[in-house]
Amino acid sequence: MSNGQANLNRLTYFVAVVETGSFTGAADRLGITRAVVSQQIARLERDHRTTLLIRSTRRVRTTEAGQAFYYRCALILKEAEDAFGELAETAREPSGTLRLTAPFDYGTGVVVPAITTFAERYPQCQVEAHFSDQTLDLGDGRLDLAIRVGWLTEQHLPARLIGHFEQRLVAGLQWQSRTQGLAAPEALSALPIVANTALRDPTRWHFHHDALTRQSVTMTAPIMLDTTLAVREATLAGAGLAVLPDFVADPDIAAGRLIEVLPDWHLPRGDIHAVFPPARYRPARVRAFVDLLAQPPSP
Known part of the structure; x- marks a missing residue:
């Protein structure tokens, strides 16, 4: 084995140890023995007179130098993988x-x-x-x-x-009687919402009915959550109105678990x-x- 090939192998071993968090995990990923991985990492550290990994009984973690070295190694190996992938492109079969x-x-x-x-x-x-x-x-x-x-x-x-994706204004079945008679977004401001803080402006909603008719409304949010699925769960439980993307809301609307509020008024598309x-x-x-x-x- 040439020195160049040995060095590339050591990069592979090192990256596998960092990503799996252990010598055993790296050995399992690479299909070799734990002893080989441990010996090659030790040689890598000895040859360059640098400690790259801190070993403990539970987990292996990188030193500051090891973390910087890992980022460079991961990029090198990714480029190598891409190079071999490009050679295989002649087959045109994804792999x-x-x-x-x-x-x-x-x-x-x-x-x-x-x-x-x-x-x-x-x-x-x-x-x-x-x-x-x-x-x-x-x-x-x-x-x-x-x-x-x-x-x-x-x-x-x-x-x-x-x-x-379309944004849907929805509510739990508990709100059906209070929302079914609403005619325009301006009537929403008195109702509580479950705000999704992942949105740019979670309590300010902008609606359009057609090209000329637009309304914006500022809502009150007793509950503010930072994930869409958490907002969905709170809405199903009756916590208030909410804006959900169609790929989350539509199955619940179709199953009768949520109702769409003001379906003739539309929120911005994403x-x-x-x-x-x-x-x-x-x-x-x-x-x-x-x-x-x-x-x-x-x-």
């Missing part, structure tokens, strides 16, 4: 591991069914999905793709518009984007999954 992130609500309701279809269609692919209402960084090289719902803030990254890291090469698995996600839902 490898697709790593993506999406908001929890959209991920659960929309992305998971797409992942299931994708895995059935492309058996040579694996999918690692991270669902979080926090915006995960695409710049560290560990993700192939991010699904962003709503306002797109990463203007410096390549993105593709893959869909839209966009859904696929956002990509700043890489020149985009693997076939990424393109195939985004194409699948962008397809209109079946009637």
Whole structure:
């Protein structure tokens, strides 16, 4: 084994230890023995006279130098993976591991069914999905793709518009008698809401009825929650009115668990984007999954 090959292998071992949090986890991921991983990391630290990892009986964590080294190694290995992927593009068959992130609500309701279809269609692919209402960084090289719902803030990254969503004004069945006679948004201001603090202005709602008729209303929010699914649960429990995206609200409206309030008045429509890291090469698995996600839902 050449020194260059040995050094690249050590990078792979080191990254696996950091990402799994243990030598045993790294060995399991790589299909080698724990002893080999431990020996190679020790040689890496000895050759460069730097402590990269702090070992404990429960977990391995990085030193400050180790964390900085990890970020560089992860990028190097991702570039190497992309290079080999580009060589394999001649086959045009998606393969490898697709790593993506999406908001929890959209991920659960929309992305998971797409992942299931994708895995059935492309058996040579694996999918690692991270669902979080926090915006995960695409710049560290560990993700192939991010699904962003709503306002797109990463203007410096390549993105593709893959869909839209409508916002629904909804309430639990407990509010049916108080809302069914409402004629315009101005009548809403006396009613309590469950505010979603993930929105830019959670208590100020802007409606339009047609191109010329618009109304804005400021609401009172006794309850303010920071995730869409938490807002849904509070709304189902009768805590007040709420604004939910259609991919969350529509199944409950269809099942009779929620009612739509002022259905002839509309809130602003939002966009859904696929956002990509700043890489020149985009693997076939990424393109195939985004194409699948962008397809209109079946009637």
